[in-house]
Amino acid sequence: MQKEQYPIEGMMCASCAVAVEKVLQQAKGVKEASVNYANGKATITFDASITSAKVLKHQVEEAGYGLVITPVNQEILQQREEEHYKALQRTFWGSVCCSLPVFLISMFHLHFPYSDWFQALLATIGLVFFGKKFFKGAYNQLKHRSANMDTLVALSISVAYLYSLSSLVFRSFWERYGIAPHLYFESAVMIVSFILLGRMLEESAKGRTSQAIRKLMGLKPTIVYVRKNENWEEVPIENVQKGEILLVKSGQKIPVDGIVTEGETYVDESMITGEPLPVRKVIGNALFAGTTNGQGAIQMRAEKVGEHTLLSSIIKAVEDAQGTKPPVQKLVDKIAGIFVPIVIMIAIISFFLWMLLDKENGFSHGLQAFVSVLVIACPCALGLATPTAIMVGIGKGAENGILIKDAQSIELASKINAIILDKTGTITQGSPTVVQDFWENKDRDLPILYTMEQHSSHPLAQAIVAHWKETSPIILTQVKEISGAGVEALVEGKYYRVGNLSWLEEYGVFLSDDFREKINHYQSQGSLVGLADEQRILALIFMADKVKDTSALAIEKLQKQGIEVYMLTGDQLPVASHIAKEVGITHLKSQVKPQEKQDFVKELQAQGKVVAMVGDGINDSQALAQADVSIAMGKGSDIAMEVAQLTLISSDLLKIPKTVNLSVQTLRTIRQNLFWAFIYNLIGIPMAAGVLYFLTGKLLDPMYAGAAMAFSSVSVVTNSLLLKRKKI
Structure with missing residues (x-):
């Protein structure tokens, strides 16, 4: 089984992500597939003996999207994103140049000879050159008998444009049937401009949700000094070999993981551990890639290079976690999957209801309602609500030394009401x-x-x-x-x-x-x-084995959060009791074997508790695997960190109440996003269909519907970005 993450091209909304996910899940040999609309990536677990990345790429392309399987580093991906954003900007400003004159002529009744034909010309240029991506996307969906946001936009602007053009060319035809012809050229082109504006702002905001990853990647130096034949040579970082001696000057980034061989300094490890104070490093001490050397040149021996460094493993873990989905997202995906067909149905029903109920202006009112419903309904806000908050939350955790492996653990961490702490290496320092x-x-x-x-x-x-x-x-x-x-x-x-x-x-x-x-x-x-x-x-x-300086305070904070704290240890009762008393723990079990730790987790779960297990050793791995939320200390054994859903890089227990707070804040942001996304559609669609007409005598202009749709997606992403400013 292989687990890989690939960028997806051509996704325009949440229903696109659902469509690609469905194609991948149904593919032969695929065990699991998840598509994240916010970061534009698919995480696929597949059997390499049955299928391959090339086969999956072909199947995704048949569905009208792209799957990038050639290895691309983050710098190139970022460059592509910037190019895409600049192209989007050019398209938007081109659309504005066409739509603004049409809007001014229409709204301020600036009639002059051939003004209507001038509107038609600008609208045609605007749709053909700057709105073509919507038609292309809708056509690709139509070929595969599916629909997405492009379908709604293409359908709405086509109807508005073609009706306006026919009203201009065949005015007498409409009058013969008692229909007063109207021109909606400004609606057609302004919808394109507003949606392009929304996507431009959305792309910019979505880019900021990945800032944590970019910050971590920016910690890697590109050139390092390596000792070759008693001389120091500048070498690209990718060429550094294990065992080589490197020189790190004052203020430079540590290039790889290694050991100090000469010199003494203080190293700022805050970007990896979240700890603000520099750490003293002498000969024999460990160094980690991405941390910053202080006021002293040192020599180091490279121990781990390339993708094997702690920094690379953190980046990989954060990227993988940002691609996962919490349980709440499953409902949203189901809704997004059927959203577009339902909206088209509502738009058609609105049109025919106006035709039946309004004898005088039924056609023009129905047409306006039809276009407005298609435009205002936005699955993008629904699709962005959860993943953007998850991306920001997981990124914020990484910046604070909390490594979160999947989105599910973020959701569960807020529900913890019992936490089990191992003594040695967790509450205590782990060595006498x-x-x-x-x-x-x-x-x-x-x-x-x-x-x-x-x-x-x-x-x-x-x-x-x-x-x-x-x-x-x-x-x-x-x-x-x-x-x-x-x-x-x-x-x-x-x-x-x-x-x-x-x-x-x-x-x-x-x-x-x-x-x-x-x-x-x-x-x-x-x-x-x-x-x-x-x-x-x-x-x-x-x-x-001394108690860590922050253990007592961390346990007090957990208890204030309403969490029962238990200590399990294999140590003798007198020693365990002394430690428990020192840190304020009343629930204690001593001389506990690994299997008994797992059984105790089951016992608490049987009482209906959501249990978190915190440990650092191989003897904790069974209990970690059993717990609802498993937390490993970063200085513990590899197996504990492999099993655990969360890893505290600095092994500081104060990170646990911070993790709970981060979980609560992230879930609150998700709920706010989903609430506004649902409310927006629940209010917006009836308004667009014509409910306001009975109160104000006016229908919602399709142009304003387009502006409202653009605003909804941007507001959801912006709300997620506010999470970055909150203290945990």
């Missing part, structure tokens, strides 16, 4: 650190402890070495590591041991009352490492 240390004589004994722990591979020993890394080592003899216990060695003819207390006590070492009191106090909160000589314990080191 020295919290407290107690000595008989630190100056004398610290070098002994430090040097002995250098000979151990145990995580606690490594944490001690990292904590006192500035210490100078001493000479040891007869060093021996005892698995699961500690290290023993000879220092100046005297035996020393460092390790767990139960092992040390086996040698009958003396323990002072002060140290005994410390053990009773700290033993339930973490791990204790002791240093002893042959007679007594000389030092106690209290080690613990």
